[in-house]
Structure formats: C-alpha cells, structure tokens
Amino acid sequence: MDCDDPVELVPGVWQVRQQLSQEVPLYLHLVVGAEGAALVDGGLPSSLPAIERLMAAAGVRDRDLRFLLNTHGHHDHIGTFAALRTRTRARVVADPAAVRWIEDLDANLREFALHRPDIVADSPELRAELAPTFGTPCPVDVTITEGGTVRLGGGVVLEALQLPGHVVGELGWLERSSRTLLLGDIVTGTSWSFFHGHLLPTQFRRSLHRLRALTLDEGVHLVCLAHYASRAAGEFLDLLAEVERYLDQVTDTIEGALGAAPRSLTEVWRRTCADMGRVEEFRGLAMVQAHLREAVAAGRARCVGPDLYVAVRSEG
Known part of the structure; x- marks a missing residue:
C-alpha cells in the first residue's frame, strides 16, 4: 500500500493520501470532535x-469512531465500511440514492x-480487474438528505449537502466550526487517461455553481477532496473553473461528433475518446450516453433509432 503519513489539516480534521495508481490519488478524511469521530x-x-x-495519528480508538459518512456509492468510497462497522460499531450514513450500491x-x-x-x-479480464476493488456489502444505518447534521461534540457539526451530477446521489459535508468542506467526486478528475465521468451533466454543472456560491457565501476556509489535494478557498474556486471548462469541452466534443447522418x-x-485522448472504457461510455440523453431532451439532438442519434442544428 502506497500512502503518506496522516496529517492534521486544521484542528480536528485529519487526512491520509493513498495512491491508487500512478495518476489517481485517494484522500481519506477523519473529523474529530469532543465526543467522537x-x-x-x-x-x-x-x-x-x-x-x-x-485513526492512530488522530488518537481515535475504535470505540471513538461513531460515524462512517459516505459521499457516494462508488467502490473506492465504500470498501472498508463493512469491516469498520463490525469492528467499531460506527453507523454508516449515506444519501438514500447510495444505499442500493452500498x-x-x-x-x-x-x-x-x-x-x-x-x-x-462483461469479460473475465474486466471482472478480474474490478473484483479486488469491491469489498463486502454493508448495511446503511442512517439515510440523510440536504441539511441533515451529524454532531461530534464540542461544536463540531457536519452538515449534509446534496450534490448530484457525478452520480445521482452524492453528498458533501460542511463542518462549520472550522469552515471546512469535505467532498467526494463531485469535482471530477479532468486529466486522467480515462473519463472520470458524470451521469447527470446539467445537475453536475449546477452542483459546481452551488459549490462556488457556497464557498463564497459561507466563508469556507479549507476544501478537502477525494482525488485532489486539499486547498484553500481561492485555489478551490480556480479548480471549479477548470472543471467547468472541462465540462464545456466534453459537451462540445460529444455533440460535435453528431451530424446529419445517424451516428x-x-x-x-469512440470518437469522443479519440478526440480527447482517453481510453475507451465503461465510465466514459456512461458519460457519453448521459450527454446524448440530455441533448435529445434539450432539442439539440434527435434519437432516430436504438442508440442512433443525429444533430439538430439551429438556424442562423
């Protein structure tokens, strides 16, 4: 396992980085209050x-871990929940839309x-690649939606924010006493060899806009992300702008691949992957399908047969 030493980013907020691959880091976060973590x-x-x-670096014993807070149901965000829930009796907390996948x-x-x-x-090779990344099914003890809170004592309160886009059900967590925002994958990777992907393009953009407004309006001091290094508010706003530009590029590339003849x-x-230099794999496929679905709903494309699309060009 390739991971760094844990660090305390601000009082009570701890982080450790695990390198999943040469290009993909994973940052895990622990929030500690007076009555638990x-x-x-x-x-x-x-x-x-x-x-x-x-946990050891933060001085958190098994009995001190009270909650396992989920951002969303992808496999690299839930893999230890079953083991930790059994060992510590911590309660798993998730968005209702994430329960099925957990x-x-x-x-x-x-x-x-x-x-x-x-x-x-569905090949043996793909299953062999993915199997080690899936853990054990885990019951969800508490479902939580927008505005729900988790209290850890000493004024440390985590408030749930619903941030759909990357997936249908995704939560962020705002710890107001330290003005720390903790996020999963709503801020997606933009430069990996594969598409990190999003399933709801319009809601993805809205969630990015919401994060920008929240950072400014709530005076967020620190933002902790799952696949980017933590950063101060100004740097985070720059990152949001980068992801929005990337979303524009993805949209233009996908819809630009359409023409008068059915595609x-x-x-x-495949054309989108080639034009943007990404490998062809399932995340990108789901993303392209989502963009085409929204383009049809918005009248920018028409579905003319099973999985067949043509562009609808505006006049003038």
Missing part, C-alpha cells in the same frame, strides 16, 4: 491500513461497470 468515505478494501494509521455490490458492479455489456463486454452511441463514444 467520523470517517468521511471508506476507500477501497486495501485502504484499511491507511485508515488505521489515520448494500448490494452485485448491483453496484452491474450498474457501474457492466451497464452496456453489448458495447463493453451510433458506440461511434460517438
């Missing part, structure tokens, strides 16, 4: 030693990676 996301199954080091990992795998086996085949989903996906 909360882990924000559970990483992969391989993240357990890093989390144990994080409690039913077969459904998680099918819907996340194998949603179009006619295009991205299949597969053709648009």
